[in-house]
Amino acid sequence: MNNFEAVLFDLDGTLVDFQWDLDEAIPEICAILSDAGMDMARYGDPPSYVSLFNLTRDITDQWINRDALEDARKLLAKLDDVYNRYDQDAMKRWQPYPDTRSTLTRLVKEGFRLGVVSNCGREAVHGILARFNLIDFFEIILSRQDMSRLKPHPESLGLALKTLSLSPEKVLFVGDSINDILAADNTGMAACF
Missing domain, CATH: 3.40.50.1000 (HAD superfamily/HAD-like)
Incomplete structure (x- = not known):
């Protein structure tokens, strides 16, 4: 050292x-992304927490480039709420x-x-x-x-x-x-x- x-x-x-409840969080995140028009079957079954987050950033970057800034903000806010809720849940047990x-x-x-x-x-x-x-x-x-x-x-x-x-x-x-x-x-x- x-x-x-x-x-x-x-x-x-x-x-x-480690206390994050991935079994519940991932389907909820996938549902939000699916509602936003993503074909979630392309990203694994089930996709990982990290790949979902990074995928979301890729999607919203594309939307921002297409002048869909408000749509990107709404999607990020929805997903941030989910991530924060599961963080808070994990905190109770950490x-x-x-x-x-x-x-x-x-x-x-x-x-x-x-x-x-x-x-x-x-x-x-x-x-x-x-x-x-x-x-x-x-x-x-x-x-x-x-x-x-x-x-x-x-x-x-x-x-x-x-x-x-x-x-x-x-x-x-x-x-x-x-x-x-x-x-x-x-x-x-x-x-x-």
């Missing part, structure tokens, strides 16, 4: 246990892993700058970190509202690098999923899980 200056963490499944606090404490004592980069919404990320008195460990906290594409897209980790003014080789990303590892790889930083 001598070459790293910062460690970025995913939230759910990494610092706290618990930090037993070694979360001690790991963060040790990293700070060793001089590492810390951050969170999560696909969850801002209210949930900040809320759970505050509830368990973890928020002060982090110099940077990025959530779904800070990015237009979710991990594995490199946007969020690129934004973290820019905010920290660090190059990719100076940062380690810790996550729990292939999307986390791919996001780090797509950004040029090391990753572990």
